[in-house]
Amino acid sequence: MVVYDKGAVHPSEAVAGLAGVATPIFAVADTEEARRALPVLRHMGETIELVRDPRVNARRLAATRPAGIVTFSEKAVPTTAELAAELGLAYHSPATALALTNKALQRERLREAGVDDTRSSLIRSVADYERAMAALGTQAVLKPARGGGSRDTHPVDPATPPELTGRRVRQLLSQHAQAGLVLEELLVGQSPPGIGDYVSVESAAVSGSVRHLAITGKFPLVPPFREVGQFWPARLDPRQRVDILDLVTRALKALAFGTGIAHTEVKLTPKGPRIIEVNGRLGGHLNELASRCGAPNLVRLAARIALGETRLPGPIRTRKIVWQYNNPAPMAASRLLEVGDWNALQTISGITGYKPYFRVGDLPGAGVMTNPLDLVCGEADSTEQMLHQIDRMLDTLVYRFAVDGREHHIAARFLPGMGIERQRELT
Numbered sequence: 001m002v003v004y005d006k007g008a009v010h011p012s013e014a015v016a017g018l019a020g021v022a023t024p025i026f027a028v029a030d031t032e033e034a035r036r037a038l039p040v041l042r043h044m045g046e047t048i049e050l051v052r053d054p055r056v057n058a059r060r061l062a063a064t065r066p067a068g069i070v071t072f073s074e075k076a077v078p079t080t081a082e083l084a085a086e087l088g089l090a091y092h093s094p095a096t097a098l099a100l101t102n103k104a105l106q107r108e109r110l111r112e113a114g115v116d117d118t119r120s121s122l123i124r125s126v127a128d129y130e131r132a133m134a135a136l137g138t139q140a141v142l143k144p145a146r147g148g149g150s151r152d153t154h155p156v157d158p159a160t161p162p163e164l165t166g167r168r169v170r171q172l173l174s175q176h177a178q179a180g181l182v183l184e185e186l187l188v189g190q191s192p193p194g195i196g197d198y199v200s201v202e203s204a205a206v207s208g209s210v211r212h213l214a215i216t217g218k219f220p221l222v223p224p225f226r227e228v229g230q231f232w233p234a235r236l237d238p239r240q241r242v243d244i245l246d247l248v249t250r251a252l253k254a255l256a257f258g259t260g261i262a263h264t265e266v267k268l269t270p271k272g273p274r275i276i277e278v279n280g281r282l283g284g285h286l287n288e289l290a291s292r293c294g295a296p297n298l299v300r301l302a303a304r305i306a307l308g309e310t311r312l313p314g315p316i317r318t319r320k321i322v323w324q325y326n327n328p329a330p331m332a333a334s335r336l337l338e339v340g341d342w343n344a345l346q347t348i349s350g351i352t353g354y355k356p357y358f359r360v361g362d363l364p365g366a367g368v369m370t371n372p373l374d375l376v377c378g379e380a381d382s383t384e385q386m387l388h389q390i391d392r393m394l395d396t397l398v399y400r401f402a403v404d405g406r407e408h409h410i411a412a413r414f415l416p417g418m419g420i421e422r423q424r425e426l427t
Contacts, residue, residue, distance in 0.1 A: 001066040001089075003050075003080040004041060005029040007073030008263075008284040009299055011037060014072065015044050017287070017299025022307060025064050027057070027083070029076055050079070058086035068306030070260070072299070074148040077101050077280050090259045090306060092280055099255045100280035103182045104145045106255065113254035115247070116275040120184035129169045132183045133158055139186040141225070142172070145179040148279070150225045151369035152176065155186065187267040187274050192235065194387045196220045197269075198276060199234045200283055201248045202298075203262040204312050206305060210252055210262075211312040212245050214295075216286070219390075222328060222416035227370045229390075231323035232289050232316065235383055244273045251275050261302045285324050285375065292352070292379065293318040321380045325390055326372030329364035330418040332403055336362050336373070340398035345376065348396065350389045353377040373399070373415070 002014055004026045009017075011026070018024045026047045028034050041047045048064070050057050061083060069089045071080040081097030084090070092100065099105050104122040111117055121132035122145065133140065133156070143153040152172055156165060172181055189197025196218030203212045217234035221227060236244070248264045255278060263283035265276035287298045295316040305312075336358050345351050355375040358364055364371060376393055380386035394413035401408050401418075410418055 001025050001027055001061060001064070001069040001083070001087075003027045003029065003069065003071040003073070003076045003083065004034055004037065005031055005071070005073035005076040006033040006037075007071070007076065008282050009072035009287065011041050011044050013287060014299055017297050018303050021300055021303050022067065025061075025066065027061060029073070029079065031075070054079075054082045054086065058083060062087055068303065068308070070302050070306040072282050072302070074101065074279060074281060090308070092258060092260060093256065096256045096258065097280065100257075100278060102145050102179060103143065103184075103277060104180070106278060107182070107184065109254055110251060110275060113250070115250045115254045118184055118187065118274060120182055123169065123181040123183050124173070126166045126169050129165065129181075129183060130162065133165075136183070136185055140183050141186050142169070142181055142183050144172070144176040145182050147176070149370040150227065151367070153225045153368060155224055156183070187269055187276065189268045190270055191220070191268060192383075194220070195235055195383070198265060198267045199236070199244065200230070201244060201262075201264045201266060202283060202286060202316075203248065203252065203264065204260075204301060204305060205252065205257055205262065206259055206310050206312060208253075208256075208258050209312075210249055210257070212248065212315065213298075213313065214286075214316040215241065215244060216283070216289075219325065224368050226328050226368070226416070227326070228328060228372075228416075229323065229325035230285070230289070231321055231386065232293065232318050233321070240268070240273070247273050247275065248278075251278050259305060261298070261305070288375075288377065289322050289324065290316065292322045292377070293320075321383065321386050323378050323380065323386050323390070325376045325378075325393065326370075327374055327376070327397065327399075327412045327415050329358075329371040329373050330401060330403065330415065331366060331368060332418065333366040334364060334418075335402040336360055336364060336399065337402055337407065338400035339374075340396075340400075342374075342397060344396050345393060348378075348389055348392050350380050350385065351376065351378040351393065 002024050024045045026041045028049050069084050078097045081092045081094045107120040123129045140156050142156045191197035200216045202214045215234040217231045219229040261282045263279040267274045296313050342354050397412040
């Protein structure tokens with residue numbers, strides 16, 4: 001049973017990963033994004049549309065006699081946990097699923113267990129924000145208690161005039177009233193030039209026994225907190241690796257992470273690694289990295305664990321650096337008119353693939369969340385060679401957009417800043 005909503009794995013990738021392991025049945029979430037995928041899902045396998053009543057869902061799914069259950073969507077983790085509990089299938093408990101998807105509760109659990117003492121507060125009103133900001137007295141991050149992809153995530157400063165922060169808090173609360181917001185201190189990292197100051201740890205667990213598969217290096221975030229790419233292996237010294245893996249092990253234990261795949265983001269600070277957040281599902285695009293270095297198919301691994309597999313693979317090894325880069329969509333409302341000659345990327349040694357996510361005429365949408373236009377893939381013999389390949393790619397790809405009735409030609413290098421002033425005006 002694959003509980004489907006927009007997430008880290010495309011339906012075709014799920015079907016390919018399950019080939020020879022199990023026949024997938026898609027339990028499709030009752031969301032607009034999931035419903036848009038229904039025509040594709042119906043072509044790929046049996047589908048069951050979920051409703052708002054968990055008991056009705058459980059009865060309908062039980063009739064298919066599923067042998068395991070999994071999701072690759074952050075939003076669907078709580079629903080999957082509820083269904084697993086009703087159907088008697090191995091997965092996160094509902095309590096663990098809640099801690100994995102509610103950032104306020106997760107911070108509380110990690111502090112109580114002595115794993116990470118990052119200061120944070122749940123925000124349900126402007127007054128809550130003002131009190132919490134006064135207590136922090138430092139630069140902070142304001143984000144939804146539930147959500148992913150850096151959606152509606154903003155840096156905030158105690159020196160900002162109250163009328164401006166009040167307007168932003170009210171705006172965000174109107175969109176995230178149910179779970180509220182989280183205000184937490186801004187973790188300041190350090191890293192070499194061109195390399196991000198954070199990593200992610202990819203882990204697998206069976207009955208509480210954890211095996212770390214890989215530490216994924218990242219490229220620097222673009223403002224405000226948008227992710228643009230990743231690579232294996234991460235550039236770390238041996239002491240860092242030990243400290244990072246120990247921290248993540250303790251974090252998973254504190255959240256009672258039992259069975260499944262975890263994707264944990266870690267900030268690399270001068271005082272050591274700190275938890276950004278723990279996610280109870282496969283990270284985005286990681287299976288593509290795995291496919292290029294002979295690693296196990298991670299979708300298939302997630303399915304095997306859900307079906308009762310107890311043997312976990314060892315750490316993923318790579319002979320070369322394999323990387324991915326996502327060019328970010330403009331932060332202002334725009335229409336994509338043209339992608340320049342992306343075939344020219346073939347002239348850059350080491351670039352192995354290009355995949356567009358939007359068609360000409362599409363509206364990528366506006367906002368501060370991670371919203372990639374495309375995926376560029378490559379491999380290199382060294383970090384320096386990887387950064388050189390990306391540098392050439394950023395000048396080679398040129399896009400044409402319509403913004404506010406005017407056409408703009410812009411190289412990939414300048415996409416991160418496109419629309420950022422307009423976004424500041426809106427918020």
